Amino acid sequence: MSEAITELKIPTYDDVLAAHERIKPYIHNTPVLTSTYFNGLTGAELFFKCENFQKAGAFKARGASNAVFGLDDAQAEKGVATHSSGNHGLSLSYAAGRRGIPATVVMPRTAPDAKKAAVRGYGGRIVECEPSTSSREAVFAEVLAETGSEFVHPYNDPRVIAGQGTCSRELFDQVEGLDAVMAPIGGGGMISGTCLTLSNVAPETEIYAAEPENADDAYRSFKAGHIIADDAPQTVADGLKVPLKELTWHFVENHVTDILTASEQEIVDAMKLTWERMKIVMEPSSAVPLATILKNRDRFAGKRIGVIITGGNVDLNKLPWMGND
Amino acid sequence: MSEAITELKIPTYDDVLAAHERIKPYIHNTPVLTSTYFNGLTGAELFFKCENFQKAGAFKARGASNAVFGLDDAQAEKGVATHSSGNHGLSLSYAAGRRGIPATVVMPRTAPDAKKAAVRGYGGRIVECEPSTSSREAVFAEVLAETGSEFVHPYNDPRVIAGQGTCSRELFDQVEGLDAVMAPIGGGGMISGTCLTLSNVAPETEIYAAEPENADDAYRSFKAGHIIADDAPQTVADGLKVPLKELTWHFVENHVTDILTASEQEIVDAMKLTWERMKIVMEPSSAVPLATILKNRDRFAGKRIGVIITGGNVDLNKLPWMGND
Numbered sequence: 001m002s003e004a005i006t007e008l009k010i011p012t013y014d015d016v017l018a019a020h021e022r023i024k025p026y027i028h029n030t031p032v033l034t035s036t037y038f039n040g041l042t043g044a045e046l047f048f049k050c051e052n053f054q055k056a057g058a059f060k061a062r063g064a065s066n067a068v069f070g071l072d073d074a075q076a077e078k079g080v081a082t083h084s085s086g087n088h089g090l091s092l093s094y095a096a097g098r099r100g101i102p103a104t105v106v107m108p109r110t111a112p113d114a115k116k117a118a119v120r121g122y123g124g125r126i127v128e129c130e131p132s133t134s135s136r137e138a139v140f141a142e143v144l145a146e147t148g149s150e151f152v153h154p155y156n157d158p159r160v161i162a163g164q165g166t167c168s169r170e171l172f173d174q175v176e177g178l179d180a181v182m183a184p185i186g187g188g189g190m191i192s193g194t195c196l197t198l199s200n201v202a203p204e205t206e207i208y209a210a211e212p213e214n215a216d217d218a219y220r221s222f223k224a225g226h227i228i229a230d231d232a233p234q235t236v237a238d239g240l241k242v243p244l245k246e247l248t249w250h251f252v253e254n255h256v257t258d259i260l261t262a263s264e265q266e267i268v269d270a271m272k273l274t275w276e277r278m279k280i281v282m283e284p285s286s287a288v289p290l291a292t293i294l295k296n297r298d299r300f301a302g303k304r305i306g307v308i309i310t311g312g313n314v315d316l317n318k319l320p321w322m323g324n325d
Numbered sequence: 326m327s328e329a330i331t332e333l334k335i336p337t338y339d340d341v342l343a344a345h346e347r348i349k350p351y352i353h354n355t356p357v358l359t360s361t362y363f364n365g366l367t368g369a370e371l372f373f374k375c376e377n378f379q380k381a382g383a384f385k386a387r388g389a390s391n392a393v394f395g396l397d398d399a400q401a402e403k404g405v406a407t408h409s410s411g412n413h414g415l416s417l418s419y420a421a422g423r424r425g426i427p428a429t430v431v432m433p434r435t436a437p438d439a440k441k442a443a444v445r446g447y448g449g450r451i452v453e454c455e456p457s458t459s460s461r462e463a464v465f466a467e468v469l470a471e472t473g474s475e476f477v478h479p480y481n482d483p484r485v486i487a488g489q490g491t492c493s494r495e496l497f498d499q500v501e502g503l504d505a506v507m508a509p510i511g512g513g514g515m516i517s518g519t520c521l522t523l524s525n526v527a528p529e530t531e532i533y534a535a536e537p538e539n540a541d542d543a544y545r546s547f548k549a550g551h552i553i554a555d556d557a558p559q560t561v562a563d564g565l566k567v568p569l570k571e572l573t574w575h576f577v578e579n580h581v582t583d584i585l586t587a588s589e590q591e592i593v594d595a596m597k598l599t600w601e602r603m604k605i606v607m608e609p610s611s612a613v614p615l616a617t618i619l620k621n622r623d624r625f626a627g628k629r630i631g632v633i634i635t636g637g638n639v640d641l642n643k644l645p646w647m648g649n650d
Contacts, residue, residue, distance in 0.1 A: 031356065033378075052604045053358075272641055279377045279637035281604040312604035316597060316646065 008158060008247050013200040015162035016169060016193070023065040023163060026098050030054055030167075032174045032306075037277045042293050043301030047175045051167060052282045052312025056122065059167050059190055059310050060091035060154070066163030067152040068095035076101045081149035083129075083140050085111040086239055087311055088154035093124025104149055106140045114315055155189030156245035164193030171306050172201050180300070182289040183308040185209035185218045185259065186240035188248030190310060195255035206257040210289040212237045212267060218244055219259040222252060236264055236320045239285040239311065262291035268320045270294060283311045284320060333483060333572050338525035340487035341518070345494060348390040351423050352491075355379055357499045357631075362602045367618050368626030372500045376492060377607045377637025381447065384492055384515055384635050385416035385479070391488030392477040393420035401426045406474035408454075408465050410436040411564055412636055413479035418449025429474055431465045439640055480514030481570035489518030496631050497526050505625070507614040508633040510534035510543045510584065511565035513573030515635060520580035531582040535614040537562045537592060543569055544584040547577060561589055561645045564610040564636065587616035593645045595619060608636045609645060 033048045051059035068080055079102030082092050089105040096103035103124045107116065108131035116126055129139035144151060153160065167190070168181060181198060183190045191209045198205045211219050215233035221244055229243035244252060252259075262270070271287035274280065286309045293300050293307070358373045376384035393405055404427030407417050414430040421428035428449045432441065433456035441451055454464035469476060478485065492515065493506060506523060508515045516534045523530045536544050540558035546569055554568035569577060577584075587595070596612035599605065611634045618625050618632070 057604065275606050275641055279382065279606040281600050281606060316600055316644070319641070319644075321641065322647070 008156070010247065010250055011158040011162040011165070011196060013196060015158065016165035016197055019062070019066040019159075019162040020166040020169060022069050023062060023166065026065045026069070026095065027055055027061055027166075028053060029170050032171065033278060033280070035278050038290070043297060044293065045304045046293070047171070047178070047304070047306045048278070048309050049167060049171045049174075049306060050280065050309050052280060052286065052309050054311070056087070056091045056094040057311055057313040058087035058091060059164060059308070060087040061094055062166050063157070063160030063163030063189060063193070064088065064091035064152065065095040065098070067150075067157065067159040068092070068099050068101070070159055071150060075150055078148040078150070079103060080152050081106070081140070081143050081147065082152050082154065083107070083136050084154050085115050087313055089119050089124065090122060090313070092152055093119050093122035097123035102147070102149070104143050104147060106136060106143060108136070112315070118313070154242070155187035155192070156247050158247065160189055161192045161196060161247060161251070164190045165197040166193070167308065168194045168197040168306070169201070172197070175304070175306060177304055178202070178205055178306045179303040180206040180208055180257070181306040181308070182208040182210055182293070184237065184240055184285045184288040184310055185211050185252070186285070187242040188218065188244045188252055190308060191256065192248045192251035194308070195251040199255050207255055208289070208292075209252065209256050209259045210292045211259055211261050212240055212288060213261045213263050215241050216261050218252065219261050221249065222256065222259045225253070237267055237283070237285040237288055239283060240288070260292035260296060262288055262295060266291040266295060272321050280309070281312045281314060282309050283314050286310045286312070333481070335572065335575055336483040336487040336490070336521060338521060340483065341490035341494060341522055344387070344391040344484075344487040345491045347394050348387060348488060348491065351390045351394070351420065352380055352386055353378060354495050357496065358603060358605070360603050363615070368622060369618065370629045371618070372496070372503070372629070372631045373603070374492065374496045374499075374631060374633050375605065377605060377611065377634050379636070381412070381416045381419040382636055382638040383412035383416065384489060384633070385412040386419055387491050388482070388485030388488030388514060388518070389413065389416035389477065390420040390423070392475075392482065392484040393417070393424050393426070395484055396475060400475050403473040403475070404428060405477050406431070406465070406468050406472065407477050407479065408432070408461050409479050410440055412638055414444050414449065415447060415638070417477055418444050418447035422448035427472070427474070429468050429472060431461060431468060433461070437640070443638070479567070480512035480517070481572050483572065485514055486517045486521060486572060486576070489515045490522040491518070492633065493519045493522045493631070494526070497522070500629070500631060502629055503527070503530055503631045504628040505531035505533055505582070506631040506633070507533040507535055507618070509562065509565055509610045509613040509635055510536050510577075511610070512567040513543065513569045513577055515633060516581065517573045517576035519633070520576040524580050532580055533614070533617075534577070534581055534584045535617045536584055536586050537565055537613060538586045538588050540566050541586050543577065544586050546574065547581065547584045550578070562592055562608070562610040562613055564608060565613070585617035585621060587613055587620060591616040591620060597646050605634070606637045606639060607634050608639050611635045611637070
């Protein structure tokens with residue numbers, strides 16, 4: 001850990017600005033939606049930054065594109081690699097495809113076929129491992145050794161954090177006078193990028209992270225003052241199961257106002273209500289902020305709050321309010 | 326029929342302009358979305374006018390608002406009434422609520438509780454009838470006699486058609502150089518409004534109507550040259566079961582380029598694919614245009630096409646790709 005932190009450079013706001021210039025041709029400046037209904041329900045004024053409309057369906061296209069398009073030609077030729085069965089694997093495949101370089105994604109052989117198909121749909125190559133950390137690490141090490149690919153971590157990577165920081169930079173231009181910005185927290189990449197940008201352009205804006213009660217390691221880390229990592233937490237918000245790492249902990253520790261949690265039922269209810277009333281498809285993870293605003297009405301009433309809808313990649317055959325098998 | 330047509334005035338483009346001024350405070354100028362994915366798939370350039378984001382969840386808020394806000398005070402005091410278990414009932418309740426006048430909606434007692442709750446949520450009053458045309462007509466006549474309310478027909482009403490015409494007026498301002506505009510057709514209110522506007526502002530633009538094969542009365546009417554009405558057709562696109570009436574037939578007969586149809590499976594596939602790729606919630610009816618574009622690739626490739634996504638009110642507990650009970 002201590003060795004890693006000396007290697008990993010904490011990104012600066014200049015890195016966010018450079019990232020934005022670099023990735024603009026490959027990402028959407030996503031729209032901000034409002035809802036009279038949700039404003040009435042919460043007593044707050046909510047501004048939803050819709051990264052579910054982002055390329056590859058999630059904000060992760062920002063960080064992945066920044067990493068991919070920042071590589072020099074020699075390294076780019078060898079490609080990029082990551083281990084992720086979620087949006088980062090998709091996004092890295094998307095970005096590599098746009099640059100025309102190889103992307104390898106190590107994924108458990110037990111991952112859903114739909115996720116594998118999506119990665120391949122964006123041109124990524126899948127190498128399967130067993131569903132264990134030791135197998136994943138061994139297989140991933142082989143991939144790196146064989147291909148010489150550049151490892152792009154889903155969140156503990158300064159290029160990725162600087163890329164995610166472009167989201168609240170856009171939001172800051174789109175909505176004036178926000179009192180607070182809220183995003184879900186898993187590994188902390190989006191929250192870190194948000195902290196990085198807002199602490200520079202709007203240091204008075206509060207930053208809230210929202211987390212499932214069932215995977216509240218960031219909440220407990222925040223209260224304890226050091227990283228606490230859980231082993232395989234179970235939550236419907238499957239993008240939020242991963243722990244903080246040193247870079248993201250740096251931003252959480254120094255810039256986050258508070259971390260709030262919501263139960264599984266509260267998350268599913270907020271997700272379904274958003275689909276019904278706002279007519280947008282979003283992931284369970286994206287519903288966690290609204291769920292926490294709804295249960296902390298007094299804290300947020302009267303405030304102007306930016307809410308980051310992080311992604312929209314869901315299995316439409318298996319929606320969480322329909323019961324699971 | 327012949328008596329009715331002498332009473333019903335065919336609306337003009339000036340009526341559309343007046344409607345737009347009248348309803349602007351109560352409706353959204355809905356966004357136009359594009360999709361690299363669907364452009365690739367169809368070979369066309371598609372511009373989706375998203376009325377699923379409209380007030381009350383569908384374009385019907387336009388026509389209903391125009392009717393409600395066009396009433397003089399004496400009539401307004403007595404309220405408005407309609408028979409509809411779908412979006413028009415919702416929209417009329419919404420518009421009446423905004424003006425602060427009563428709305429009565431006659432609905433079969435067998436209509437889903439969710440639809441009744443939605444009407445009541447917008448402040449509408451429901452009067453139940455038996456699920457038959459004779460009962461509906463008898464109950465509705467009683468309502469009109471008792472309340473003196475103004476009847477606002479879901480589509481065969483010049484005020485409603487002029488209101489729906491504001492949608493393509495916005496689209497015309499939002500997207501330049503459209504070769505064609507396509508909308509689903511049921512009773513024909515949206516298509517008529519589209520014809521009314523485009524025949525005035527862009528007469529060279531082609532106008533396509535899209536219809537379920539299972540409820541293809543407008544298609545057969547168009548080919549036969551007179552109105553053919555079906556008895557209770559069955560289709561997943563439940564907003565499109567109603568027949569053309571004299572006013573809407575006027576526009577279809579004179580201004581529609583062609584009517585294309587799609588099967589139930591094609592509609593459901595297009596709907597699911599839109600949710601997956603565009604991350605928007607839309608009704609089965611709204612997927613019919615895309616379904617017909619996908620199956621008529623050669624006809625539309627290379628063209629710039631406005632596609633009207635008519636609404637987003639769906640039962641999330643009962644999605645058509647999940648099987649029905």
